Amino acid sequence: MSRKIVTDINEVPTEVIETDLLIIGGGNAGCFSAIEAKKVDPNLRVAVMEKAHISRSGATAAGMDAINTYIPEGKTPEDLVRWSRSQVGGGPIREDLALSNARELNEAVEDLESWGLPILRDEDGNPKYRGKWDISIHGEQLKPIMAEKAIQSGADIYNRVTATSLLMDGDRCVGATGFGIRDGKFYVFRAKATIVSTGGACGLYKSYTSDATSSHHQTWMNPFNVGSGYAIGIRQGAEMTSLEQRWVATRTKDHCGPVDTISVGYKSSIINAKGERILEKHYSHLGGDKAPRYIRANAPMEEWLAGRGPTYADTTDLSPEDAKDLKTDYLNERPSFVLFLASRGQDITKEPIEIYGSDPYLVGGHCQSGYWVDIERMTTIPGLFSAGESAGGTPNKFVGGCATEGKLATRGAIKYMASVSLPDLDSGQVAKEKERVFAPLLRGPEFDGVSPLEMEERMQRLMDEYAGGISQFYRTNEERLDYALKHLKMMESQTQYLYAKDLHDLMSAHEVLDRLVVAEVLVNHLKFRKETRWPGWQTRSDYPELDPNFDCFVESRLNKATGEVEMFTRPYEQVVPGDRYKA
């Protein structure tokens, strides 16, 4: 397809689409949202705005080797919430949300199987559990399978259209705008209700392999999930929760592939250079190999810091058959890891797999950063709902939980729609946004400015070194965060110099614009939590201990009048009884 380059804003066509429900982001949650909407009401008009192509977009684009939560016989949704709570050190988590996800979780997973997803089963036909809650799948086709269902549902899919802003009617969301990264059109979606399910934010921080020429995106999370879904809400003053709870995970070294595949799936021990089982040796009081997620994530990096690296997942006791099964798992989720092993000429039954920390991500389906939502999944902006990695408060949602939340958000949105009608289109708002969106492209080839890549790399190194990235072993302090804020603001003042050569570049320009917005709010969250609650995920070297005063949610809201990020807290409410620190 030809890719048009425009030089005049009047040459940019505007396409206005009127719909009932707009879904921004056709990933895991978004596909389930669309399918649910058409199931509840086949006459409902549903539009999906998708930056990539829904057959291979979002966090599950490459495939998946497990569904991390599926409630086994004899266990209850409450048990799952207890486990989830203990995995984040007793919370605080949104137990109301977690419980409502857990109650419908299995159904979403069964939907996937009935659509064609192979779930591995034992001789008796029961799902093959690799850990306490997670089941093995051959999910190479996971995303195409759910995408086909979304297409069949009758929802209108707008592939290669990336969201730029919410369309507002006063304080209410009435749709969103975007632009076609291939057709160059400006899109205006008018919708009674909008669900944002764009996934999390990757690439706020520099990854340690990004210096190498060909591996800028050697990240665990899909690098094309940049946090735009957070940014569009933040700009309109939506309340965000828990951004400081960043997801940092132990990943395969130099490749950043998943490690649960090895350590949970094949019970391989995490060892240091001396062959010591580090979780048993240093963290037995917190559960050893079953310690909370952030402890397991941070432990290998602590070993490096103490001079006891490299660190490994010890696969040397695997049989050749197990080793082959393990590689098959990777081929389902992250096939290039098998290529990586081959490029090292490594036999994993003889040499252990090296592991290391990842760069930090905001992913509300793993940790709990994202929009503050009510039980219907409505954000603090009326008409705007959120699901999946974009919605905050509920860690450990993973594939099944994000799918379920997509359905719940749809039901909330449909309820809301009954009481609203669409206002007239605000053409002033649309014209202003169109100008903002295309500005980097219209600055022309002679413009002496800054490329999206230059600004992205400046931001990523700043965040890495000052806001607790991997080069700093995730540590930060007040002074470094102030430094980060100062320079983020300088970059924000320089976004007027961004230029784009073509539509792909324009997408990159908006990615960095959105990341800057999210990064600033994130740094404010890190500044506010003056304690260390989840070492690795959130480490303050100037406040290394837990502070009971911070046993609450840290919240933020951009004051649109002043441009300042306002910080406050919300109390934790325990819904599921029991010891918060035990599963």
Add this chain to the structure above:
Amino acid sequence: MPPRVDREKCDGCNAQQEPLCEQVCPGDLMALGEDKKAYCRSRRDCWDCMSCTKICPVGAIETRMPYQLGYHVAKLIPMMGTDSITWTCIDINGNVERFRYKNRIEPE
């Protein structure tokens, strides 16, 4: 982790408006050149998800490990069936390993 396009094998998916690799790439990185052959517009930005490599109907795309991360030269070649996938992996020492599994079951 950049995909490499074999220009002999690539036929630009002939009559299609967009070749399949361009259609699926989650990063908008694959494009069709003026010569009607696919290419990767920004090799550094590839995530290595292998979507393009898996979907190419003529096996023209190879995902290659950057040398900065892995040594010369390993190959991982997928062959898509209707409900299964077969992978052939060749490591830097010439050892060959094959994997085949079902990636789809009959929908209910």
